[in-house]
Amino acid sequence: MGLRTVLHSVNEFLQNLSTPFVKTLDLPHLRTHFPLLVYSALGFTVTHVVVAPLLSKWIAPVSYGQLKGRKARNNW
Structure with a gap:
């Protein structure tokens, strides 16, 4: 089963899931x-929760490391 087939199946599942709302x-x-x-919501969440903290630690380790608490890091 190829990637295209899997994506098609996932798209169909999501479309069927949305039918009551529609x-x-x-x-x-x-x-x-x-x-x-x-997919957009998932991409944003992964970027915000995983990618952004890793990049912040890599690009500005001193400034980002001094932030205390989850709220301060989120506002970064």
């Missing part, structure tokens, strides 16, 4: 674009 909110085009919304 019908309730009467937004017919949402079903088509729902996988993109999910």
Whole structure:
């Protein structure tokens, strides 16, 4: 099973998952674009939680290392 087949299956699953919202909110085009919304949210979360802290530690180890607490690092 290739990557294309897996992505197609995931897209179909996400579209089927969105069907109740589409019908309730009467937004017919949402079903088509729902996988993109999910991928975007996932990409943002991974960037914010994993990539950004690693890059911050690498680019500015002294400044980033002096930040105390989760809120300060999040505001960085």
